[in-house]
Amino acid sequence: MARVRLSRERVRGELVRKIEELSGQNLLACNQCGKCSAGCPAATVMDLLPNQVIRYAQFGLEQVLEAKSIWICASCQTCYVRCPHGVDLSRIMEALRVIALEQGDDHLRPQELDPDEVADMPQLAVIAGFRKYTMMGG
Amino acid sequence: MPIPYYPGCTLSTKARGYDASGRAVAKALGLELEELQDWNCCGATFPLAMDNLLAMTGPTQVLVQARAHSDRLVTLCAICYNVLKRTNYFLQSDAEKRDRINYFIEADYAGDLRVQHFLEILRDELGFEALKQRVDEARKETGKSLEGLRVAPYYGCLLLRPEKELQLDNAEDPRILEDLLQAIGCDPVDFSHRVECCGSYLLVTSPDLAADMSYAVLQSAAHNGAHLLVTACPLCQYNLDHKQAEMARQHPGFKPLPVLYFTQLMGLALGLNSDDWGWELHYVDPRPVLAGHGL
Amino acid sequence: MSEELVPVFIMGKRYDVPPSLTIMKAMEYAGYQLIRGVGCRGGFCGACGTVYRLRDDDTLYFCLACQTVVQPHMYLVQIPFFPAQRAEYDLSKLVPRPEQLFSLYPELLRCLGCGTCTKACPQDLDVKGYMAAAMRGDIARVADMSFDCIMCGLCAARCPVGEAQYNIAILCRRLYGRYLAPRSQHLEDRLAEIKAGKFDKPLEELKSLGVEELKERYKARDIEPR
Structure with a gap:
């Protein structure tokens, strides 16, 4: 992707707040170890890997809402049971779907x-x- | 005391063989299942957004209905099990949201029901040792046995994950299906994809992806010499089963593998009459493989 | 008129009406000329579905305007029609199976089971219950549970996912009537008798009678015991 500009406003912005609220997850608990992407049975066809989805979410990048990955996630919970920090990525994916559906059309x-x-x-x-x-x- | 039983929508249609064989097996083992009356759909997915309380009203009403009869509820469908048990866990752990849901559905549910999968009752109450004895007795009577049948126990996702809430078995290295298969006299196959996802509801929007995911599971089972797979989930059963003819065309050397419900295999081991267990609903007919083993 | 008038609010405007009137008659009393939102005036046609609130009460109430007497400080509006999905089909080409419901009304499977529809039904039907039966594919149960549905559409008006409960229910009643209900032998026998001409002569006789004689015969007819 193109170079993005990070800022305090963005990282503490509305999108991050909303994802955290809807998912009940602390996005910064993720330290990007990549175990979620290693175990995801659908990662091979995702445009953003599961850990990248969290990265985008942490930085409050709206592009994450355009990612195919959020519609490819089957909520299988493999990432969640394997996350060393107990981050429930399946809930973050759901939060992103909800936000994308609120902004756009039904999938x-x-x-x-x-x-x-x-x-x-x-x-x-x-x-x-x-x-x-x-x-x-x- | 009869155990309230929640079949779930698909067990009254596509997976009626699971329902019929499950009831027959329970009866043969002296477990009395009593179907809830006029139950509603569980929703088929546990709502993962924290504010989606409306989607929890459906499963909560199932719990309320069961609680009026008993302190527990049993399911066969792994998806219903997952949704009902997670909803129950949610209601137990968040009193404020529980109150809001209760207010909306005009109920007063305290979260004090145990949601169980039929497998748990077999393991923890009947016991696999007792099951083995029953199977041995049946074998003496009928002369039929599952010996030599190599069965891949496919767990999929929703029976096991998330482990913290479901606590049925170890989410990464479960034993319950293997132990059950051993108790009924067949040979459980170890294979890498037993807890991988079959593609689930991607079937609806990304059917090719779901088929690829199911193909990986089938290949893994076949590679390890399985004659057939068993599952506890009607969506896994369909995903694994319904596209095998196409898979055989696309992948030379692919041999179709029947996908059964664990209750069907148990019923055969117990020598029960299996005529109305929905064999015609399977896309890969299990009967030739079973007949090959004298069943 | 000797009785004291009570205030009701029709679409937000206050009218003082006699307390013994039904909502429908109160509207006419207030000067409304009803063209839509009125029909049989007997509680059967479902044309006069009405929503109201009462003062200092957070409950939303649902009723038929022709069957419900006004109350003081009733805030009401009629919902004579609510647009809902309606599948087109030829009943004679359908099969009475669960898949038929799902393919004609896939949105049936969006139902949340929240029960908002049940709260809205002026016939006190368990709408959520028959939708649950429809999701199970139990056509006979839907037909039975929805038997008293008058198609007013208030369930559809309230549904958070836009279901067309009443249209799904009538499909089930049609499928039940056409394919699932036990055939009644006496009907078959009577049809055979009619075809064989057993009633040709009496019918010809009736056709030859004058109006007065027909009236007499009508009054003197056998009425089935209740």
Whole structure:
């Protein structure tokens, strides 16, 4: 990515505050050891590695909301159980999804689902998809 | 006293073989499961945003309903287990938010229910030793046994993680399925991907990625000589099972592996009638492999 | 009029109305000419769904305007219609299976189970309960639990995820009626009798009668015991 300018305003800014509030996590507890990225089963297809997602969040960089990674995370909790500092990255990912959904469009629309696929899938997959990819409130 | 049982939405449709075999096994072992009436969906995901209390009203109402009958609730579906148990943990640890949810759903739930997975009851109350005896007795009667059947115990995510809240088993090195498989007389296969994610709900938005993740799990099991996999999760079962024909086309040498629910295998070990355990709902038909082992 | 008038607030404007009137009649008393938001006036058609609050009470109340008597300091508005998803289908081409619900109404699976709909139902239905049954794919249970639904739409108006509960419910009742309800033998027998011409003669006779004679016969008809 392009060079970014860090500042106290940014690091203590609204985005950082909101991520911490929604996730209940202290972003600065992460010391970037990278264990989350090493264990993530979906990291190979992420544009930002899990530890980079936290790095961007720590610095309050809005680009993190554009990352595909936040939609690729399957909330499998592997990062959380392996984090030496007990940081629950799955909650940070959720906070980022919530903020991105508040700012933009739903990531999944009922009318875009293939009716035949919906008929074949276990309903809990679709239920989970709506919970993760749409803004509550429709 | 009967144990309140929460099947979850998918066990009444796609995974009805899990429900039917689970009930049959419980009955054969003298465990009385009683389905809650008119229960609602747990939500299929534990809400991870701290302010998402509305999404917790659904699972909380399930807990409230169960608490009216008993001090515990049992599930078979690993996802329901995860959501209900985490919700319960949340309600126990945050009295202020518990009050707000109670106010909204017009209930007075104190958080004093135990959410259990059926596996826990088998291990901690019946005991795997007692299970083994029952299986040995059944073998004498029917002459059938699971001996020589190499089974990959697939845990996936939600049965185990996060360990702090679920406390079913060690999240990195669990034993419960291996011990169960040994008790019912088959040969558990050790494989690297037993606690890796199958792709979960990525199925809905990134089906190819979910298929790749499931493929890695299947390959790992096959590489270690498994004849089949067992799981406790209907979403894992579907993810692992439904695209194997396509995987076989894409990856020369890939051999389809049936994916069963652990209760189906237990029921066979106990010599129960398995006619209505939903075999036709499996994409890779397990029956030929089972028949090959005299089952 | 001898009774003392009570104040009600219709869409924010105060009117003093006789306390014995229903909301609907009070609105007409106040000068509203109802074209929408009115129908059978008997509590069956679901056209007059109404939301109100009372002074010093934080509860939001829901009712039918034709069935509910005014109370002093009622703050009310009618919601005669609320837009909701409605799938198009040909009933004869559907199958009475869970997948049918999910493919026609995938948004059914967005339901949070929060119960806001149940609180809004003027028929006191357990809307959340029948939505839960729909998510389980239990069509017969939805049909049973939603039997008294009058399609007023207040559930949909209140739903935080934009469900169309009442449209899902009527799909289930249709599927139940068409495919799942046990066939009644006496109906089949009677249809066969009609086809065989058993009633042709009496029908011809009725058709030949004058209006007065028909009225007499109507008054003297057998009425099924309740």
